[in-house]
Amino acid sequence: MPAHPHDSPLDGQRVVLDDRDISRALTRISHEILERNKGAGDLVLLGIPSRGVPLAKRIAERIASVEGYDVPVGSLDVTMYRDDLRMKPARALLPTEIPPGGIDGRTVVLVDDVLFSGRTIRAALDALNDIGRPQAVRLAVLVDRGHRELPIRADFVGKNLPTSLVERVKVTLAGIDETDAVTIQGIGTGGGAA
Amino acid sequence: MKRHLLSAADLSRDDAELVLTTAAELRELADRPIKKLPALRGRTVVNLFFEDSTRTRISFEAAAKRLSADVINFAAKGSSLSKGESLKDTALTLEAMGADAVVVRHGASGAPHRLAHSGWVRSSVVNAGDGTHEHPTQALLDAFTMTRHLGGHLDGRRIVIVGDVLHSRVARSNALLLDTLGAEVTLVAPPTLLPVGVESWPVETSYDLDGVLPKADAVMMLRVQRERMNGGFFPTAREYSRRYGLDGRRMATLQDHTIVMHPGPMVRGMEITADVADSDRSVIVEQVTNGVAVRMAVLYLLLGGSEPAVGGEE
């Protein structure tokens, strides 16, 4: 991400989705997944750590309440597949948990918090390739902030959020963070941003 | 910048725990259809073995290959000690091949240290066992194995290491690493096989195996070479086994959860009897499996990023 030293780190942050917005967005995504997939039968939800994982679990809960069926949920760490691996010190790995049934022949829905350059998703597709051969791979994201650098798009989007490159989109989720919220802030205020 | 793993002392507690948690993730790879990750694609790892050790070499080779590194095995038969090619010339050759990491096993204590600090090579150096000095990845895999069996951490766990501590690089590395991880280590050996100055190590020592076994959470038996008898370190193999060997009778005095370990290769009937080695308590085969995961973690953390995440000194 390009640095803009002239931006004040004290730029105010504004909440673009609060907990109720997030809840509604996830409910809608859950329904869209079911509609698109014509049921929950062969679905596998894989969250991309760290915040993609609780999102995947929440979607699974909603699908269960609608369909009465527990969709397998797992996590997929893409650290070793990242194209910027060599640009930073070696990073700790995050959990990869593939549900017992595997992914072969299933429809895998990758779940992440923010879709930005698309590079994380490219890494995730490579990682999936080493684990099995799904029937189809879909992508669900809570926020699509644009600025794609690869030909990748999301199938299910909680909210399209036009942003400037100098802004940071921060997703917090209860369980990992204190509250559910999506905020936009200026450079330098840190946090689990993308 | 840190870039070598020469001694278990190079690892801070944070470093060691990062290796162990990374290894835990990588351990799962063994259960996947494609046991390969792309992290070290384009990196070259050289296994430079001046001593025969098929199991350690294979373990490092599997680890490097599973991370997609290119692996060159360099079995330098006959070290410079026996007038073969010198360590330096070998190192210069490897440097010319563009090695990113050199995994070195050598009969001379300090040879990896020399390789890392002499300016002969620029690559990362991983000590795969040097003389009677250290074998840090063995200690990491032992700690990893213990952690999995002893409740996820080693704080306050009592680890008993039995045998030829004097000549054991495994014991040295384990004593250092287990102390770093909060375990309480007791070394048990006849006095002739304990090093001078052991009282300054972060361990307890004992000559009485029966006295320490009932409190142990893990018992690690070290290999005892029969050649040591010729050096007069102990009178006979039989007397050694009787005083310091782990047999069924002694195993019965262990707590229910206590595990039995051995870095291999075992001398069955000497330091460990067959029934103990093959018992449910024995995690000896698992140690081998864990060895690959731990070595993957070390290679990944040293080579995977722009700079190493663990390890010792420049």
Add this chain to the structure above:
Amino acid sequence: MSNYLITNVSVLGGTPTDLLLSGGVVADPADAPADAEVVDATGLVALPGLVDLHTHLREPGREDAETVETGTQAAAMGGFTAVHAMANTEPVADTAGVVEQVWRLGREAGYCDVFPVGAVTVGIAGERLAELGAMADSAARVRVFSDDGRCVSDAVLMRRALEYVKAFDGVVAQHAQEPRLTEDAQMNEGELSGRLGLAGWPAVAEEAIIARDVLLAEHVGSRLHVCHVSTAGSVELIRWAKGKGVDVTAEACPHHLLLTDDLAATYDPVYKVNPPLRTAADAEALRAGLADGTIDIVATDHAPHPHEDKDCEWAAAAFGMLGLETALSVVQQTMVDTGLLDWAGVAERMSYAPARIGRVSDRHGRPVAVGEPANLVLYDPSARRTVDPAETASLSRNTPYRGMELPGRVVATFLRGQATVLDGKLQ
């Protein structure tokens, strides 16, 4: 033959005076001829030319490490005018032929006098006595006999050697190292050797031999010299033996006075030496022993090795370190600057006493006084220098002081009135 008028020089640290070197002897400066070369020695100390009882010149056999010529050049640069060349060459200096060859090479080189040491046993194999008498009677006039590098460990053989050399006023210089206790030994045995996984060389292996040898020397009424004493226990034993009247002398090496075993933690074999670097307490005891005369002399154990024998793993590396060019500086740092010795004390321990032990005090180790042979060194104790192996006159580079700052500098060395070193440069 040129004459040198040395002005304003402090002999043994005394009041500045002038010295005339003329006709190979020290002469009255009042007689200085008009064409005498004047050496302004303001601020410099004059010492008698240093005498090393323990030098490895490596020739014949290892001319890749050192030759008599380069070794004596290094000696001159260090302020020495005489060195005793150890016998462990290839072939071993165990016959009149070899010792005469070394002696002749020394004369030809001309940088300092070379007194060959003869081997005690044939091939320093420790099995049977070499022809000690033939070496004593040769042109080389050998008086010091040593298997240095190896210990004469057989008690009977040692007894016979001690007895036999009495016939020609010789001395056996023992390398005290019990061989069984030091098999494969790599460094001082202690906490560090255990941690580094390097086989230990215990102090007792040195002390046990010294204890035996002083008792043997007493028993047969012979003269014994102990090479490179390295432990506090050895100092104690020698002090005890001297107290009993045993005719024993002992040497300490500069590296044992200054350096300690923790350097082995680098695994850099430049610090590998035999006997090994010991603990700080041992170094302290050596300094005290040297100060009180228990240890008679400083000897360098100058041991050149080619690069490849040090540029390798520790266990594969050769034992030994350079010493000639740094000895006086190390003695200044450890003994003079600490107040343990004055310059007269240094002259005793680095010139007079070694010449007496080697039985060359008719020519060397003489006072700096009118009528005496003009063997002397001019030394600047106020200089400081950082040791650069590339600057050594020795053919080898294995100095353990590499990169260290040491005090003092040899400005000039004169051998029989001729400058071998002048203005810090080899002549």
